[in-house]
Amino acid sequence: MAINLDYPPGATPLDADELASLIPGHITTQGELNEWEQLNIAQGENRARKHRKEILNEAFLRQLHKQMFGETWKWAGEFRKTDKNIGVDWHKTGVELKKLLDDVHFQIEHASYPPDEIAVRFHHRLVAIHPFPNGNGRHARLMADLLVERLGQPRFTWGQRSLTNGSLVDASETRQQ
Numbered sequence: 001m002a003i004n005l006d007y008p009p010g011a012t013p014l015d016a017d018e019l020a021s022l023i024p025g026h027i028t029t030q031g032e033l034n035e036w037e038q039l040n041i042a043q044g045e046n047r048a049r050k051h052r053k054e055i056l057n058e059a060f061l062r063q064l065h066k067q068m069f070g071e072t073w074k075w076a077g078e079f080r081k082t083d084k085n086i087g088v089d090w091h092k093t094g095v096e097l098k099k100l101l102d103d104v105h106f107q108i109e110h111a112s113y114p115p116d117e118i119a120v121r122f123h124h125r126l127v128a129i130h131p132f133p134n135g136n137g138r139h140a141r142l143m144a145d146l147l148v149e150r151l152g153q154p155r156f157t158w159g160q161r162s163l164t165n166g167s168l169v170d171a172s173e174t175r176q177q
């Protein structure tokens with residue numbers, strides 16, 4: 001069946017190979033996909049919150065992506081193998097990620113910035129590296145939330161002050177801003 005997905009601004013378009021990797025067979029619209037992904041992500045987040053060990057390493061980063069998207073995309077938890085309109089050269093994701101994680105460890109150890117600024121800078125660089133074929137926005141926001149909570153601060157609101165002013169996933173005014 002043909003799949004016709006609308007991308008909100010800033011969403012990474014999927015190429016044909018990636019679309020072929022959708023696990024549930026019944027999904028044909030963006031709305032159905034969003035709903036399915038949301039359930040998968042909620043389960044993944046629950047599991048991530050039970051994790052008691054270190055989160056600032058490549059293994060946890062990939063495991064979190066797999067837990068968030070593993071029921072949805074066959075490549076969940078795998079780094080991308082193509083270039084996107086955003087992100088580093090795909091060959092460099094591993095190296096850039098290592099540099100980022102080393103820097104964040106250093107910043108925490110030396111209190112280089114306030115905790116929320118460390119997490120915001122981490123989010124910015126993680127989403128700029130764009131390690132995965134899709135889901136980088138949601139993954140990087142959850143990683144930043146997990147980090148800032150471990151640094152003793154409340155999680156971020158990501159522009160969402162109430163349930164009615166729009167999440168960052170749909171093409172809401174909040175996402176556009």
Ligand SMILES: Nc1ncnc2c1ncn2[C@@H]1O[C@H](COP(=O)(O)OP(=O)(O)O)[C@@H](O)[C@H]1O
Nearest residue numbers: 010011012086127132133134135136137138139
């Ligand atoms: N121009 C931009 N400026 C800042 N962030 C951007 C821009 N374009 C894309 N992004 C980031 O990339 C994410 C989209 O990447 P994507 O892999 O599709 O993640 P998701 O599927 O979770 O939305 C956005 O949520 C945002 O975090």
Ligand SMILES: [Mg+2]
Nearest residue numbers: 011012134135
């Ligand atoms: Mg996307």
